[in-house]
Amino acid sequence: MSEQKIIEIEILRYLPESDQEPRSEIYKVPFTDDMSVLQGVQYIKDNFDGSLTFRWSCRMAICGSCGMMINGIPKLACENFIRDYYPKRITVEALNNFPIEKDLVVDLSGFIEKLEAIQPYIIPKEPRTVEQGEYIQTPAQFSEYIQFTSCINCTLCYAACPQVGLDPDFIGPGAMALLYRYNRDSRDGGEAQRMEVAASTEGVFVCGATGYCSEVCPKKVDPGNAVNVNKINAAKDYFLRFLSPKGGAK
Amino acid sequence: MSKRRPYVRSKSGWWKKDPYYVEYMVHESTALFVAAYAIVLTIGTVCLAAGEAAWNGYLEAMKSPLSIIFHLILLAAIVYHAFTWFKLFPLTTPPVVLGGKKLEPELIVRGGWVVAVGVAVVSFVIVWGLA
Numbered sequence A: 001m002s003e004q005k006i007i008e009i010e011i012l013r014y015l016p017e018s019d020q021e022p023r024s025e026i027y028k029v030p031f032t033d034d035m036s037v038l039q040g041v042q043y044i045k046d047n048f049d050g051s052l053t054f055r056w057s058c059r060m061a062i063c064g065s066c067g068m069m070i071n072g073i074p075k076l077a078c079e080n081f082i083r084d085y086y087p088k089r090i091t092v093e094a095l096n097n098f099p100i101e102k103d104l105v106v107d108l109s110g111f112i113e114k115l116e117a118i119q120p121y122i123i124p125k126e127p128r129t130v131e132q133g134e135y136i137q138t139p140a141q142f143s144e145y146i147q148f149t150s151c152i153n154c155t156l157c158y159a160a161c162p163q164v165g166l167d168p169d170f171i172g173p174g175a176m177a178l179l180y181r182y183n184r185d186s187r188d189g190g191e192a193q194r195m196e197v198a199a200s201t202e203g204v205f206v207c208g209a210t211g212y213c214s215e216v217c218p219k220k221v222d223p224g225n226a227v228n229v230n231k232i233n234a235a236k237d238y239f240l241r242f243l244s245p246k247g248g249a250k
Numbered sequence B: 001m002s003k004r005r006p007y008v009r010s011k012s013g014w015w016k017k018d019p020y021y022v023e024y025m026v027h028e029s030t031a032l033f034v035a036a037y038a039i040v041l042t043i044g045t046v047c048l049a050a051g052e053a054a055w056n057g058y059l060e061a062m063k064s065p066l067s068i069i070f071h072l073i074l075l076a077a078i079v080y081h082a083f084t085w086f087k088l089f090p091l092t093t094p095p096v097v098l099g100g101k102k103l104e105p106e107l108i109v110r111g112g113w114v115v116a117v118g119v120a121v122v123s124f125v126i127v128w129g130l131a
Helices: A037-047 A109-117 A139-143 A156-160 A162-166 A173-183 A191-198 A212-216 A223-240 B019-029 B031-050 B052-063 B065-087 B105-130
Strands: A005-013 A023-031 A067-070 A073-076 A090-093 A100-102
Touching (some): A073 A156, A173 A223, A212 B019, B031 B065
16 A cells, blocks of 8 residues: 655634734645545644634535635635645635635625625516516527626635735626626626626726736636726727717716 | 624735736836837937937937847837737637637737737838838
8 A cells, every 4th residue: 555645734824713813834634646625624624623714515616615825826625636736835825805704714795795786687678577488598699698607706816816905895807707797698688787887996997907817717707808898898888978869868 | 792803914015926916017017118119219200300410310329239229128028018918818809709609819819919910010111111
């Protein structure tokens, strides 16, 4: 039998009841080649320190709960393997740009508010009764927005975005991808309402086009593209109102 | 009473913490070199308007070794700026659908380069013809 391999996992701990500020702790974790970083963190909780706090659920990169900074990069802990870091030490920290609630758990309330602000649901263009039947959509119309439906709200893009860190009120890449997803849906009629958020001072123009959000997205949603295309759309709205009869007034 | 005490981490030195941010900051900084070259060209235009003596003075100044070194630095910075700018090109382009398929980001980058190099060559030929 081969020798048991051990990896060092350094975790940024923060216990609000006893710590003034976060501190690092290093754990020596025995692992097998099929173990994810999430399993490594779970091993620590089960065997070394039961107070270690982190979010997780599905273990297969679909629930979006286990986002962490792994060696400084925002990643889902469940889809990255310890073997790929071995023999170097793995550092694990709560997602950047969010306040740390406890250990690896961040305060997501700001993100939830942003998500609500963009109205991430269909606002029907023409409301239909049950008797009138379903809303018809062609495959071509569906393909218009399918990419942006893949968002799992993991907020890795928020942790990657320097602007979110510098201006915490920035609506941010993930919510903007969903805004774009509903605006491009042929059944939806809520674009005008959503574009008010996109064009606001906390909207798309806060983005400095770093592009790291799209790079770290585990679902290839390309939220940075949604933000930047909406810069064009917001600018178009602004200039076209000079051509409309009422100057864009409602 | 709530025991919550969310900790906000400092953002100081954020751009040094990831090579991706470093590249971004270098990219943004090289825009200053683009601005510098625009100023050089503007001075040339002003000299041209001021008369033959001023224009010849400008041309002489352009030929000095210091000016040539300065231009080589500008060229390197602007090429880097263009390279990293085109890398971000797919991020800023609305999705292009051709024949029912979304255009690959790589093709958008290459398309950008083809247009940029094409315009540069055509401009060069025109200016060469005029000179």
